[in-house]
Amino acid sequence: MLALLAAAGWLKPDAAHAQAWNKAAFETHDMAETMKALGGAEPAQSKDIVFFQTPDIAENGAVVPIGIASNIPKTDSIAILIEKNPNMLAATFDIPAGTEPTISTRVKMGQTSNIYALVKADGKYYVASKEVKVTLGGCGG
Protein backbone atom coordinates (compact mmCIF):
# COMPACT_ATOMS: atom_id res chain seq x y z
CA MET A 1 0.00 0.00 0.00
CA LEU A 2 2.79 2.36 0.95
CA ALA A 3 4.51 1.73 -2.37
CA LEU A 4 1.29 2.38 -4.22
CA LEU A 5 0.76 5.63 -2.40
CA ALA A 6 4.31 6.70 -3.09
CA ALA A 7 4.02 5.74 -6.73
CA ALA A 8 0.96 7.91 -6.96
CA GLY A 9 2.90 10.71 -5.35
CA TRP A 10 0.62 11.03 -2.36
CA LEU A 11 3.33 10.70 0.25
CA LYS A 12 5.52 13.56 1.39
CA PRO A 13 8.74 13.73 -0.63
CA ASP A 14 10.90 12.75 2.35
CA ALA A 15 9.12 9.45 2.62
CA ALA A 16 8.73 9.07 -1.12
CA HIS A 17 12.46 9.26 -1.73
CA ALA A 18 12.98 6.08 0.21
CA GLN A 19 10.48 4.36 -2.04
CA ALA A 20 11.37 2.25 -5.02
CA TRP A 21 11.76 3.82 -8.43
CA ASN A 22 8.41 3.80 -10.21
CA LYS A 23 9.33 1.23 -12.86
CA ALA A 24 5.84 0.97 -14.36
CA ALA A 25 5.64 4.71 -15.00
CA PHE A 26 8.97 4.73 -16.85
CA GLU A 27 7.88 1.95 -19.22
CA THR A 28 4.81 3.57 -20.75
CA HIS A 29 4.25 4.56 -24.37
CA ASP A 30 1.37 7.02 -24.37
CA MET A 31 -0.30 9.58 -22.18
CA ALA A 32 -3.17 7.34 -21.02
CA GLU A 33 -0.76 4.59 -19.93
CA THR A 34 1.50 7.10 -18.20
CA MET A 35 -1.39 8.67 -16.29
CA LYS A 36 -2.55 5.23 -15.22
CA ALA A 37 0.93 4.36 -13.94
CA LEU A 38 1.14 7.67 -12.09
CA GLY A 39 -2.32 7.07 -10.64
CA GLY A 40 -3.95 10.17 -12.09
CA ALA A 41 -6.84 11.05 -14.38
CA GLU A 42 -6.51 12.71 -17.79
CA PRO A 43 -4.72 16.02 -17.30
CA ALA A 44 -6.35 19.35 -18.12
CA GLN A 45 -4.62 21.67 -20.61
CA SER A 46 -3.12 24.64 -18.78
CA LYS A 47 -1.68 27.96 -19.89
CA ASP A 48 -0.13 28.35 -16.44
CA ILE A 49 2.68 25.96 -17.27
CA VAL A 50 5.53 27.66 -19.09
CA PHE A 51 8.50 26.27 -20.98
CA PHE A 52 11.66 28.33 -20.70
CA GLN A 53 15.13 27.82 -22.17
CA THR A 54 13.54 25.10 -24.29
CA PRO A 55 14.53 25.56 -27.93
CA ASP A 56 12.19 25.06 -30.90
CA ILE A 57 15.06 23.31 -32.64
CA ALA A 58 17.70 21.14 -30.98
CA GLU A 59 20.95 20.80 -32.87
CA ASN A 60 21.57 17.45 -31.19
CA GLY A 61 18.94 15.18 -29.69
CA ALA A 62 21.41 13.78 -27.14
CA VAL A 63 21.16 16.97 -25.11
CA VAL A 64 17.96 19.00 -25.24
CA PRO A 65 17.64 21.68 -22.56
CA ILE A 66 14.19 21.76 -20.96
CA GLY A 67 12.98 24.34 -18.43
CA ILE A 68 9.50 24.13 -16.94
CA ALA A 69 7.82 26.59 -14.57
CA SER A 70 4.37 26.07 -13.11
CA ASN A 71 2.25 29.02 -12.04
CA ILE A 72 -0.46 26.72 -10.71
CA PRO A 73 -0.92 27.12 -6.93
CA LYS A 74 0.04 24.13 -4.75
CA THR A 75 2.20 22.51 -7.43
CA ASP A 76 3.42 19.22 -5.93
CA SER A 77 5.27 17.73 -8.83
CA ILE A 78 6.47 18.37 -12.38
CA ALA A 79 7.11 15.62 -14.91
CA ILE A 80 8.69 15.69 -18.38
CA LEU A 81 7.20 13.40 -21.03
CA ILE A 82 8.51 12.98 -24.56
CA GLU A 83 5.87 11.65 -26.91
CA LYS A 84 8.04 9.84 -29.44
CA ASN A 85 10.77 8.45 -27.17
CA PRO A 86 10.81 4.65 -26.68
CA ASN A 87 9.39 5.30 -23.22
CA MET A 88 7.40 8.42 -22.69
CA LEU A 89 8.26 9.51 -19.16
CA ALA A 90 11.71 11.12 -18.85
CA ALA A 91 11.72 12.50 -15.31
CA THR A 92 9.53 13.47 -12.37
CA PHE A 93 10.34 16.09 -9.78
CA ASP A 94 8.58 16.37 -6.43
CA ILE A 95 8.38 19.97 -5.28
CA PRO A 96 8.14 20.33 -1.50
CA ALA A 97 6.70 23.49 0.07
CA GLY A 98 9.33 26.23 -0.10
CA THR A 99 10.80 25.01 -3.38
CA GLU A 100 9.88 26.99 -6.48
CA PRO A 101 7.85 24.99 -9.02
CA THR A 102 10.56 25.59 -11.60
CA ILE A 103 13.05 23.04 -12.81
CA SER A 104 15.56 22.90 -15.58
CA THR A 105 17.39 19.86 -16.91
CA ARG A 106 18.44 18.18 -20.18
CA VAL A 107 16.92 15.19 -21.92
CA LYS A 108 17.54 12.92 -24.88
CA MET A 109 15.16 12.95 -27.82
CA GLY A 110 15.27 10.25 -30.48
CA GLN A 111 13.44 12.40 -33.02
CA THR A 112 11.30 15.51 -33.44
CA SER A 113 8.49 15.21 -30.92
CA ASN A 114 6.05 16.92 -28.62
CA ILE A 115 7.28 17.45 -25.11
CA TYR A 116 4.71 17.47 -22.32
CA ALA A 117 5.09 19.22 -19.00
CA LEU A 118 2.80 17.43 -16.59
CA VAL A 119 2.04 19.20 -13.33
CA LYS A 120 0.29 17.81 -10.32
CA ALA A 121 -1.24 20.50 -8.11
CA ASP A 122 -3.62 20.03 -5.22
CA GLY A 123 -4.34 16.48 -6.35
CA LYS A 124 -5.16 17.36 -9.96
CA TYR A 125 -3.09 16.97 -13.13
CA TYR A 126 -2.43 19.69 -15.70
CA VAL A 127 -0.44 19.61 -18.90
CA ALA A 128 1.19 21.88 -21.48
CA SER A 129 3.07 20.83 -24.58
CA LYS A 130 5.67 22.12 -27.00
CA GLU A 131 7.17 20.66 -30.14
CA VAL A 132 10.94 20.43 -30.33
CA LYS A 133 12.50 19.66 -33.70
CA VAL A 134 15.63 17.56 -33.61
CA THR A 135 18.30 17.91 -36.28
CA LEU A 136 21.04 15.34 -35.85
CA GLY A 137 23.49 17.64 -37.51
CA GLY A 138 26.49 16.79 -39.58
CA CYS A 139 29.23 14.20 -39.46
CA GLY A 140 30.50 12.87 -36.14
CA GLY A 141 33.44 15.27 -36.00
Add this chain to the structure above:
Amino acid sequence: MADPMKIRANLVGDSTEVKVLMNHEMETGQRKDAQGKTIPAWFIQSVSATCNDKTVLSAQWGPAVSKNPFLSFKFKGGAKGDKVVITWVDSRGDKRTDEATIA
Protein backbone atom coordinates in the same frame (compact mmCIF):
# COMPACT_ATOMS: atom_id res chain seq x y z
CA MET B 1 33.17 4.65 -7.56
CA ALA B 2 31.55 7.47 -9.45
CA ASP B 3 33.30 10.82 -9.75
CA PRO B 4 32.04 13.74 -7.63
CA MET B 5 29.20 16.00 -8.65
CA LYS B 6 29.78 19.67 -9.29
CA ILE B 7 27.29 21.64 -7.20
CA ARG B 8 26.77 25.40 -7.09
CA ALA B 9 24.39 26.97 -4.57
CA ASN B 10 23.94 30.74 -4.62
CA LEU B 11 21.62 32.97 -2.66
CA VAL B 12 19.68 35.15 -5.10
CA GLY B 13 17.27 37.45 -3.23
CA ASP B 14 15.58 35.17 -0.73
CA SER B 15 15.96 32.03 -2.83
CA THR B 16 18.84 29.61 -3.11
CA GLU B 17 19.60 28.72 -6.70
CA VAL B 18 21.13 25.26 -7.05
CA LYS B 19 22.91 24.01 -10.16
CA VAL B 20 24.23 20.47 -10.30
CA LEU B 21 26.28 18.53 -12.81
CA MET B 22 26.59 14.79 -12.27
CA ASN B 23 29.05 12.30 -13.70
CA HIS B 24 27.02 9.50 -15.19
CA GLU B 25 26.80 7.54 -18.42
CA MET B 26 22.98 7.47 -18.40
CA GLU B 27 23.05 4.45 -20.71
CA THR B 28 19.61 3.96 -22.24
CA GLY B 29 19.63 0.21 -22.85
CA GLN B 30 18.74 0.96 -26.48
CA ARG B 31 22.26 1.17 -27.86
CA LYS B 32 24.33 -1.67 -29.31
CA ASP B 33 28.08 -2.14 -28.99
CA ALA B 34 30.49 -2.89 -31.87
CA GLN B 35 29.65 -6.62 -31.62
CA GLY B 36 25.93 -5.88 -31.98
CA LYS B 37 25.19 -6.70 -28.35
CA THR B 38 22.77 -4.43 -26.52
CA ILE B 39 24.52 -2.27 -23.94
CA PRO B 40 22.49 -2.71 -20.76
CA ALA B 41 20.63 0.25 -19.33
CA TRP B 42 22.46 2.04 -16.52
CA PHE B 43 21.16 5.36 -15.30
CA ILE B 44 20.43 7.50 -12.27
CA GLN B 45 16.97 6.64 -10.95
CA SER B 46 16.55 8.94 -7.99
CA VAL B 47 17.96 12.25 -6.89
CA SER B 48 17.34 14.03 -3.62
CA ALA B 49 18.49 17.39 -2.35
CA THR B 50 18.37 18.51 1.28
CA CYS B 51 19.24 21.68 3.12
CA ASN B 52 19.39 21.63 6.93
CA ASP B 53 17.92 18.10 6.87
CA LYS B 54 14.85 19.28 4.97
CA THR B 55 14.21 17.83 1.53
CA VAL B 56 14.19 20.63 -1.02
CA LEU B 57 13.80 18.49 -4.14
CA SER B 58 13.39 14.83 -4.96
CA ALA B 59 13.29 13.38 -8.42
CA GLN B 60 12.89 10.10 -10.25
CA TRP B 61 14.61 9.77 -13.60
CA GLY B 62 14.48 7.42 -16.53
CA PRO B 63 17.27 6.82 -19.06
CA ALA B 64 16.05 9.73 -21.21
CA VAL B 65 17.87 12.21 -18.99
CA SER B 66 21.06 13.23 -20.85
CA LYS B 67 24.51 11.82 -20.13
CA ASN B 68 26.34 13.79 -17.44
CA PRO B 69 23.05 15.22 -16.18
CA PHE B 70 22.42 18.86 -15.38
CA LEU B 71 19.75 19.98 -12.95
CA SER B 72 18.80 23.42 -11.71
CA PHE B 73 16.16 24.47 -9.15
CA LYS B 74 15.45 27.12 -6.51
CA PHE B 75 14.23 26.92 -2.94
CA LYS B 76 13.51 29.32 -0.10
CA GLY B 77 14.84 29.08 3.42
CA GLY B 78 18.55 28.64 2.76
CA ALA B 79 21.12 31.05 4.20
CA LYS B 80 24.72 31.78 3.27
CA GLY B 81 26.94 29.13 4.81
CA ASP B 82 24.23 26.45 4.90
CA LYS B 83 25.00 23.23 3.11
CA VAL B 84 23.03 21.75 0.24
CA VAL B 85 23.46 17.98 0.14
CA ILE B 86 22.63 16.03 -3.00
CA THR B 87 22.43 12.26 -3.38
CA TRP B 88 21.80 10.14 -6.43
CA VAL B 89 21.15 6.42 -6.67
CA ASP B 90 21.46 4.59 -9.99
CA SER B 91 19.94 1.45 -11.49
CA ARG B 92 22.87 -0.67 -10.29
CA GLY B 93 22.37 0.55 -6.76
CA ASP B 94 25.49 2.75 -6.89
CA LYS B 95 25.14 5.90 -4.87
CA ARG B 96 26.91 9.22 -4.65
CA THR B 97 26.47 12.08 -2.17
CA ASP B 98 28.13 15.49 -2.44
CA GLU B 99 27.52 18.86 -0.86
CA ALA B 100 28.08 22.54 -1.47
CA THR B 101 27.98 25.58 0.78
CA ILE B 102 25.49 28.30 -0.12
CA ALA B 103 27.41 31.38 -1.28
Add this chain to the structure above:
Amino acid sequence: MPCAFAQSTVDEIAKYRAALQDGNPAELWEARGEALWKQKRGPKQVSFEQCDLGLGAGVVKGAYARLPRYFADADRVMDLETRLVWCMVKLQGYSEADALKNPFGSGNEKKSDMEALVAYVTSESRGAKMNVALSHPKEEQMYRLGEKMFYFRGGPHDFACATCHGEDGKRIRLQDLPNLTGTEGAQKAYTTWPAYRVSQGELRSFQWRLYDCFRQQRFPELIFASDASVALTMFLARNANGVAFDAPAIKR
Protein backbone atom coordinates in the same frame (compact mmCIF):
# COMPACT_ATOMS: atom_id res chain seq x y z
CA MET C 1 20.92 27.21 -52.41
CA PRO C 2 20.33 23.79 -50.87
CA CYS C 3 22.52 24.56 -47.90
CA ALA C 4 20.90 27.82 -46.92
CA PHE C 5 18.55 27.89 -43.97
CA ALA C 6 15.84 30.31 -43.05
CA GLN C 7 17.08 32.93 -40.63
CA SER C 8 14.57 31.66 -38.04
CA THR C 9 16.27 28.24 -38.06
CA VAL C 10 19.66 29.83 -37.56
CA ASP C 11 18.23 31.91 -34.71
CA GLU C 12 16.67 28.88 -33.05
CA ILE C 13 19.90 26.89 -33.22
CA ALA C 14 21.67 29.91 -31.70
CA LYS C 15 19.11 29.80 -28.87
CA TYR C 16 19.75 26.09 -28.40
CA ARG C 17 23.48 26.72 -28.12
CA ALA C 18 22.91 29.60 -25.70
CA ALA C 19 20.70 27.43 -23.48
CA LEU C 20 23.54 24.92 -23.10
CA GLN C 21 26.08 27.45 -21.86
CA ASP C 22 24.83 27.44 -18.29
CA GLY C 23 25.95 24.17 -16.76
CA ASN C 24 28.69 22.83 -18.99
CA PRO C 25 29.63 19.22 -18.15
CA ALA C 26 33.21 20.22 -19.04
CA GLU C 27 33.35 21.36 -15.41
CA LEU C 28 33.35 17.70 -14.38
CA TRP C 29 36.57 17.21 -16.36
CA GLU C 30 38.03 20.45 -14.95
CA ALA C 31 37.39 19.24 -11.39
CA ARG C 32 38.96 15.85 -12.08
CA GLY C 33 41.92 17.53 -13.77
CA GLU C 34 42.51 19.87 -10.84
CA ALA C 35 42.62 16.91 -8.47
CA LEU C 36 45.10 15.13 -10.79
CA TRP C 37 47.23 18.27 -11.04
CA LYS C 38 47.62 18.42 -7.26
CA GLN C 39 48.05 14.70 -6.73
CA LYS C 40 51.48 13.15 -6.15
CA ARG C 41 51.78 10.80 -9.11
CA GLY C 42 54.05 8.42 -10.96
CA PRO C 43 57.07 6.41 -9.82
CA LYS C 44 58.65 9.57 -8.32
CA GLN C 45 55.45 10.63 -6.51
CA VAL C 46 55.64 14.25 -7.60
CA SER C 47 52.67 16.49 -8.37
CA PHE C 48 52.34 18.76 -11.40
CA GLU C 49 52.82 21.66 -9.00
CA GLN C 50 56.52 21.27 -9.92
CA CYS C 51 55.69 21.45 -13.63
CA ASP C 52 56.58 24.67 -15.44
CA LEU C 53 54.06 25.52 -18.17
CA GLY C 54 56.08 28.59 -19.11
CA LEU C 55 55.18 31.01 -16.33
CA GLY C 56 57.11 29.25 -13.56
CA ALA C 57 56.75 25.96 -11.69
CA GLY C 58 53.13 25.24 -10.84
CA VAL C 59 51.76 28.48 -12.35
CA VAL C 60 48.58 27.53 -14.22
CA LYS C 61 46.74 30.84 -14.37
CA GLY C 62 47.03 32.27 -17.87
CA ALA C 63 49.61 29.69 -18.98
CA TYR C 64 47.54 28.19 -21.80
CA ALA C 65 47.00 31.56 -23.49
CA ARG C 66 50.78 31.72 -24.10
CA LEU C 67 51.20 28.21 -25.45
CA PRO C 68 52.76 26.78 -27.56
CA ARG C 69 56.13 28.28 -26.65
CA TYR C 70 59.82 27.43 -26.62
CA PHE C 71 61.09 25.70 -23.47
CA ALA C 72 64.84 25.95 -22.95
CA ASP C 73 64.96 22.92 -20.63
CA ALA C 74 63.60 20.71 -23.39
CA ASP C 75 65.07 22.80 -26.26
CA ARG C 76 61.78 22.35 -28.04
CA VAL C 77 58.59 24.25 -28.81
CA MET C 78 55.79 22.60 -26.86
CA ASP C 79 52.05 22.86 -26.68
CA LEU C 80 50.19 22.05 -23.46
CA GLU C 81 49.93 18.31 -24.04
CA THR C 82 53.56 17.96 -25.10
CA ARG C 83 54.61 19.84 -21.99
CA LEU C 84 52.42 17.73 -19.72
CA VAL C 85 53.96 14.59 -21.22
CA TRP C 86 57.42 16.08 -20.63
CA CYS C 87 56.58 16.78 -16.98
CA MET C 88 55.17 13.29 -16.54
CA VAL C 89 58.41 11.79 -17.83
CA LYS C 90 60.97 14.17 -16.28
CA LEU C 91 59.27 14.99 -12.99
CA GLN C 92 56.93 12.14 -12.25
CA GLY C 93 59.10 9.36 -13.65
CA TYR C 94 56.63 7.83 -16.09
CA SER C 95 57.94 6.11 -19.19
CA GLU C 96 57.26 8.07 -22.35
CA ALA C 97 54.93 5.29 -23.56
CA ASP C 98 52.88 5.50 -20.35
CA ALA C 99 52.73 9.28 -20.53
CA LEU C 100 51.49 9.17 -24.14
CA LYS C 101 48.88 6.47 -23.78
CA ASN C 102 45.17 7.20 -23.61
CA PRO C 103 45.24 10.83 -24.78
CA PHE C 104 41.51 10.84 -25.59
CA GLY C 105 38.84 9.35 -23.35
CA SER C 106 35.98 7.10 -24.29
CA GLY C 107 33.16 6.75 -21.81
CA ASN C 108 33.31 5.58 -18.27
CA GLU C 109 35.52 2.58 -19.02
CA LYS C 110 38.36 4.58 -20.54
CA LYS C 111 38.61 8.00 -18.95
CA SER C 112 41.61 10.04 -20.08
CA ASP C 113 43.67 11.74 -17.39
CA MET C 114 45.29 13.83 -20.13
CA GLU C 115 41.96 15.31 -21.25
CA ALA C 116 41.03 16.07 -17.64
CA LEU C 117 44.37 17.83 -17.05
CA VAL C 118 43.91 19.79 -20.28
CA ALA C 119 40.41 20.79 -19.16
CA TYR C 120 41.75 22.09 -15.85
CA VAL C 121 44.76 23.96 -17.24
CA THR C 122 42.79 25.57 -20.06
CA SER C 123 39.99 26.61 -17.70
CA GLU C 124 42.59 28.61 -15.77
CA SER C 125 43.17 30.73 -18.88
CA ARG C 126 39.52 31.66 -19.37
CA GLY C 127 39.46 35.42 -19.95
CA ALA C 128 43.21 35.64 -20.54
CA LYS C 129 44.19 37.34 -23.79
CA MET C 130 45.76 35.01 -26.35
CA ASN C 131 49.41 36.01 -26.48
CA VAL C 132 51.52 33.47 -28.34
CA ALA C 133 55.02 34.76 -29.07
CA LEU C 134 57.23 34.12 -32.07
CA SER C 135 60.31 35.60 -30.41
CA HIS C 136 62.52 32.50 -30.38
CA PRO C 137 63.73 31.27 -33.79
CA LYS C 138 62.31 27.82 -33.04
CA GLU C 139 58.90 29.36 -32.37
CA GLU C 140 59.02 31.14 -35.72
CA GLN C 141 60.14 27.92 -37.39
CA MET C 142 57.30 25.96 -35.78
CA TYR C 143 54.76 28.55 -36.91
CA ARG C 144 56.02 28.41 -40.51
CA LEU C 145 55.88 24.60 -40.44
CA GLY C 146 52.29 24.74 -39.18
CA GLU C 147 51.36 27.21 -41.90
CA LYS C 148 52.85 24.92 -44.52
CA MET C 149 50.93 21.96 -43.15
CA PHE C 150 47.69 23.92 -43.11
CA TYR C 151 47.93 24.49 -46.87
CA PHE C 152 49.54 21.14 -47.76
CA ARG C 153 47.28 19.04 -49.99
CA GLY C 154 47.46 15.29 -49.80
CA GLY C 155 45.76 12.04 -48.96
CA PRO C 156 43.26 10.07 -51.10
CA HIS C 157 40.95 13.11 -51.29
CA ASP C 158 43.71 15.58 -52.16
CA PHE C 159 42.60 17.67 -49.19
CA ALA C 160 44.30 20.31 -47.09
CA CYS C 161 43.08 21.93 -43.88
CA ALA C 162 42.58 24.97 -46.10
CA THR C 163 40.14 23.07 -48.34
CA CYS C 164 37.50 23.35 -45.64
CA HIS C 165 38.87 26.17 -43.52
CA GLY C 166 40.32 28.59 -46.05
CA GLU C 167 37.23 30.57 -47.10
CA ASP C 168 34.24 32.18 -45.45
CA GLY C 169 30.82 30.56 -45.61
CA LYS C 170 31.89 26.92 -46.04
CA ARG C 171 29.74 24.22 -44.55
CA ILE C 172 29.67 20.47 -44.01
CA ARG C 173 26.00 19.53 -43.97
CA LEU C 174 24.59 21.69 -41.15
CA GLN C 175 27.91 22.76 -39.71
CA ASP C 176 29.41 26.12 -40.46
CA LEU C 177 33.15 25.83 -40.87
CA PRO C 178 35.36 28.59 -39.55
CA ASN C 179 37.72 30.27 -41.96
CA LEU C 180 40.96 29.78 -40.06
CA THR C 181 43.01 31.96 -42.39
CA GLY C 182 41.21 35.09 -41.17
CA THR C 183 41.91 36.56 -37.77
CA GLU C 184 38.29 36.44 -36.65
CA GLY C 185 37.75 32.84 -37.70
CA ALA C 186 40.97 31.63 -36.09
CA GLN C 187 40.19 33.52 -32.89
CA LYS C 188 36.66 32.17 -32.61
CA ALA C 189 37.72 28.60 -33.31
CA TYR C 190 40.90 28.38 -31.25
CA THR C 191 39.55 30.11 -28.15
CA THR C 192 36.56 27.73 -27.90
CA TRP C 193 38.53 24.47 -27.63
CA PRO C 194 38.58 22.30 -25.53
CA ALA C 195 34.85 21.74 -25.66
CA TYR C 196 32.30 19.35 -24.26
CA ARG C 197 30.83 17.68 -27.33
CA VAL C 198 27.20 16.91 -26.59
CA SER C 199 27.15 14.49 -29.55
CA GLN C 200 29.82 12.40 -27.82
CA GLY C 201 29.27 13.19 -24.16
CA GLU C 202 33.00 13.81 -23.92
CA LEU C 203 35.33 16.73 -23.35
CA ARG C 204 37.54 17.11 -26.40
CA SER C 205 40.86 18.91 -26.51
CA PHE C 206 42.35 20.91 -29.37
CA GLN C 207 44.77 18.01 -30.00
CA TRP C 208 41.72 15.81 -30.46
CA ARG C 209 40.20 18.34 -32.86
CA LEU C 210 43.31 18.21 -35.04
CA TYR C 211 43.52 14.42 -34.77
CA ASP C 212 39.92 14.08 -35.96
CA CYS C 213 40.36 16.60 -38.79
CA PHE C 214 43.23 14.43 -40.03
CA ARG C 215 40.99 11.36 -39.86
CA GLN C 216 38.24 13.16 -41.76
CA GLN C 217 40.70 14.20 -44.45
CA ARG C 218 41.93 10.59 -44.62
CA PHE C 219 45.42 11.78 -43.83
CA PRO C 220 47.83 9.50 -41.99
CA GLU C 221 47.15 9.50 -38.25
CA LEU C 222 48.29 12.65 -36.50
CA ILE C 223 50.54 11.33 -33.77
CA PHE C 224 49.66 12.69 -30.34
CA ALA C 225 52.12 15.27 -29.00
CA SER C 226 54.20 15.07 -32.20
CA ASP C 227 55.96 18.10 -33.67
CA ALA C 228 53.39 18.05 -36.47
CA SER C 229 50.57 18.51 -33.95
CA VAL C 230 52.51 21.25 -32.15
CA ALA C 231 53.21 23.06 -35.43
CA LEU C 232 49.55 23.19 -36.47
CA THR C 233 48.58 24.26 -32.96
CA MET C 234 51.24 26.97 -33.07
CA PHE C 235 49.93 28.29 -36.39
CA LEU C 236 46.32 28.46 -35.18
CA ALA C 237 47.06 29.65 -31.63
CA ARG C 238 49.26 32.47 -32.88
CA ASN C 239 46.58 33.53 -35.40
CA ALA C 240 44.14 33.80 -32.48
CA ASN C 241 46.32 36.36 -30.65
CA GLY C 242 44.60 39.42 -29.25
CA VAL C 243 41.28 38.04 -28.01
CA ALA C 244 40.34 36.47 -24.70
CA PHE C 245 40.49 32.71 -24.39
CA ASP C 246 37.03 31.34 -23.63
CA ALA C 247 37.05 27.60 -23.02
CA PRO C 248 36.33 24.84 -22.10
CA ALA C 249 33.24 25.52 -24.17
CA ILE C 250 30.25 23.39 -25.06
CA LYS C 251 29.46 22.44 -28.65
CA ARG C 252 26.91 20.32 -30.44
